[in-house]
Amino acid sequence: MEEEDIVIVGAGIAGLTTSLALHRLGIRSLVLESSESLRVTGFAITLWTNAWRALDAVGISDSLRQQHIQLQGMVVASSVSCQPASEISFKTKGNRGGHEVRSVKRSLLMEALERELPSGTIRYSSKVVSVEESGLFKLVYLADGAVFKTKVLIGCDGVNSVVAKWLGFKKPAFAGRSDIRGCADFKLRHGLEPKFQQFLGKGFRYGFLPCNDQTVYWFFNWCPSNQDKELEGNPDKTKQFVLSMCHDLPEQVKAIVENTPLDSILVSPLRYRYPWEVLWGNISKGNVCVAGDAFHPMTPDIGQGGCAALEDGIILARCIAEASTEKPSRVTKDKAGADKEEFKRNEIGLKRYATERRWRSCELISMAYIVGYDGKITNFLRDKIFSVLLGRLMMKIREFDCGKLCIS
Numbered sequence: 492m493e494e495e496d497i498v499i500v501g502a503g504i505a506g507l508t509t510s511l512a513l514h515r516l517g518i519r520s521l522v523l524e525s526s527e528s529l530r531v532t533g534f535a536i537t538l539w540t541n542a543w544r545a546l547d548a549v550g551i552s553d554s555l556r557q558q559h560i561q562l563q564g565m566v567v568a569s570s571v572s573c574q575p576a577s578e579i580s581f582k583t584k585g586n587r588g589g590h591e592v593r594s595v596k597r598s599l600l601m602e603a604l605e606r607e608l609p610s611g612t613i614r615y616s617s618k619v620v621s622v623e624e625s626g627l628f629k630l631v632y633l634a635d636g637a638v639f640k641t642k643v644l645i646g647c648d649g650v651n652s653v654v655a656k657w658l659g660f661k662k663p664a665f666a667g668r669s670d671i672r673g674c675a676d677f678k679l680r681h682g683l684e685p686k687f688q689q690f691l692g693k694g695f696r697y698g699f700l701p702c703n704d705q706t707v708y709w710f711f712n713w714c715p716s717n718q719d720k721e722l723e724g725n726p727d728k729t730k731q732f733v734l735s736m737c738h739d740l741p742e743q744v745k746a747i748v749e750n751t752p753l754d755s756i757l758v759s760p761l762r763y764r765y766p767w768e769v770l771w772g773n774i775s776k777g778n779v780c781v782a783g784d785a786f787h788p789m790t791p792d793i794g795q796g797g798c799a800a801l802e803d804g805i806i807l808a809r810c811i812a813e814a815s816t817e818k819p820s821r822v823t824k825d826k827a828g829a830d831k832e833e834f835k836r837n838e839i840g841l842k843r844y845a846t847e848r849r850w851r852s853c854e855l856i857s858m859a860y861i862v863g864y865d866g867k868i869t870n871f872l873r874d875k876i877f878s879v880l881l882g883r884l885m886m887k888i889r890e891f892d893c894g895k896l897c898i899s
Contacts, residue, residue: 492630492638492639492640493637493638493639493640494639494640495520495521495639495640495641495642496518496519496520496641496642496643497513497518497519497520497521497642497643497644497811498520498521498523498629498631498639498641498643498644498645499520499522499523499645499647500522500523500619500631500644500645500646500647500648500652500653500654501522501523501524501525501646501647501648501649501652501783501785502522502523502524502526502530502605502613502615502647503530503647503648503649503783503784503800504536504600504601504604504783504797504800504801504804505647505782505783505784505785505786505800505801505803505804506522506524506645506647506648506782506783507522507601507604507605507608507613507804508545508549508604508800508801508803508804508805509645509647509782509803509804509807509808510522510608510612510613510804511549511551511604511607511608511804512548512549512804512805512807512808512809512896513808513811513812514607514608514609514612515549515550515808515896516808516809516812516896517812518808518811518812518815519609519612520612520645521612521614521639522608522612522613522614523614523617523619523631523633523639524613524614524615525616525617525618525619525648526615526616527615527616528615529598529601529602529605530601531597531601532597533597533672533757534597534672534673534674534708534755534757535594535595535597535674535700535702535706535708536594536595536597536600536797537592537593537594537595537687537700537708537794537797538592538593538594538595538600538797538801539590539591539592539794539798539889540589540590540591540592540889541795541798541801541802541889541890541892541893542797542798542801542802543591543593544891544892544893545798545801545802545804545805548805548893548894548895548896549604549607549804549805549896550607551603551604551607554603555593555595555599555600555603556593558595558596558703559593559594559595559596559599559702559703560593560685560701560702560703560704561581561591561592561593561685562581562592562593562594562685562686562687562700562701563580563581563582563684563685563686564578564580564581564582564686564687565578565579565581565686565687565688565689566578566686566687566688566689567689567690567691568688568689568690568691569690569691569692579886590886590889590890592687593702594687594701594702594708595702596674596702596706616635617633617635617637618633618634618635619631619632619633619634619648619653619654620632620633620634620653621653622644622653622654622657622779625640627642627778627830627831627834628640628641628642628778629641629644629778631644642778642833642834642837643778643779643811643837643841644778644779644780645779645780645781645782645807646658646779646780646781646782646785646786647781647782647783647800648785649783649784649785649788650662650663650762650784650785650788652781652784652785654779654781654785655781655785655786657779658772658773658774658775658776658779658780658781659772659773659776660764660768660772660781661768663762663763663764663788664762664763664764664765665760665761665762666760666761666762666763666790666863667714667761668712668713668714668715668760668790668863669712669713669714669715669719669758669759669761670710670711670712670758670759670760670761670791671710671711671712671722671729671732671733671756671757671758672708672709672710672711672756672757672759673708673709673710673730673733673748673751673755673756673757674702674706674707674708674709674751674755675706675707675709675747675748675750675751675755676705676706676750676752676755677705677706677707677750678705679705680705681701681704681705681706681747682743683699683701683707683743685701686700687699687700688700690737690744692736692737694713694714695711695712695713695736696710696711696712696713696863697709697733697737697740697744699744699747707747709747709748709751710791711733711736711737712761712791712863713736719732723758724758726753726754726756727753729756729758730748730751730753730756733748734748734749761790761791761863762788763788763789763790763856763859763860764786764787764788764789764856765856766853766856766857766860769786769787769852769853769856770849770850770853774844774845774848774849775838775841775842775844775845777838777841778834778837778838778841779841780807780841780844780845782800782803782804782807783800783803783804784796784800786803786848786852787799787852787855787856788856789855789856789860790859790860790863791859791863792859792860792863793855793859793862793888793889794889795855795858795859795888795889798889799851799852799855801893802848802851802891802893803848805893805896806844806847806848806893806894807841807844808896809894809896809897809898810840810841810843810844810847811837811840811841811844812840812898813840813843813898814836814837814839814840814843815836815837815840816898817836817839851891855888858888
């Protein structure tokens with residue numbers, strides 16, 4: 492049995508951000524990752540202003556900025572007319588300064604986080620299968636038979652989280668839609684404007700964002716039928732399906748899909764956690780908590796899943812560090828008493844994190860669901876009556892500031 496002060500399950504965005512933020516504050520952690528190497532599923536991720544503030548806090552933002560172009564605005568058009576229905580400029584100032592939006596290659600983001608961690612922080616091929624209590628500690632069991640004893644356990648293990656299940660969360664619900672994602676690399680410059688462009692069709696949404704002068708990230712989400720199940724695991728059919736659905740779009744737009752290699756196309760169902768589960772569930776319990784998709788899986792309609800995971804990491808690390816510096820409630824000399832005091836401090840830190848993130852996460856899940864839901868009444872209210880209000884709310888959501896990595 493190995494002992495660690497802090498064990499993080501999952502080397503995704505939330506797990507690595509939390510580990511790096513803790514490292515910046517002088518606190519060691521061990522990250523257990525089930526895969527054999529760094530996970531880069533998804534190809535690219537849209538990072539809004541709130542995400543860049545988190546990346547600034549952990550000190551890896553500059554290199555990512557140099558490798559990705561800044562987007563100047565967002566255009567939404569009908570798939571029938573292809574004429575812009577609405578356009579938002581990212582150049583306008585928000586309440587806390589200018590907006591910053593970039594489509595970032597997931598591999599470069601993950602590598603930037605990993606590169607700054609001390610050697611040996613991530614243990615690959617370490618699939619967690621169960622969690623048990625052992626007094627004031629948690630025992631983490633791996634598929635290979637290894638066992639870790641830890642003072643703090645953080646679940647960043649995605650939508651099928653073992654840690655979230657231990658805390659009492661149910662499996663995330665199917666949103667009734669699926670998502671196809673792809674990444675196209677052009678040999679020469681693609682010639683696209685530095686804008687986030689979306690086309691809304693009958694029952695589907697297609698969008699694309701340039702990452703740099705040669706790479707374009709695109710997505711297509713729709714409500715699948717039983718016949719569409721055959722698309723999963725068949726990138727060739729998936730590619731042809733997207734092209735058939737987008738036949739009325741401009742040739743330049745279709746060229747993005749046509750230039751996408753089959754191994755750069757991914758199909759996945761969209762899942763989310765019910766907002767009331769986040770409001771009333773155990774985000775933390777004793778010395779255990781969850782972050783990222785293990786905590787607040789949401790649909791991608793407002794582009795905040797990864798951004799929220801980055802926020803989680805900064806705030807969680809800060810709460811743990813602040814709690815660790817607090818004076819003990821009583822002076823004790825024996826080890827059992829010291830362990831109990833440390834457990835209380837860790838519990839306080841995780842509770843503060845849960846309190847700070849509960850309403851924010853509920854807001855994001857709810858907003859994403861409303862924006863993406865496809866129904867006649869909802870569409871009418873969203874597009875005709877509340878469109879301006881929703882637009883303002885979404886920009887406000889994306890201006891969130893997670894704060895610096897400093898202990899007050």
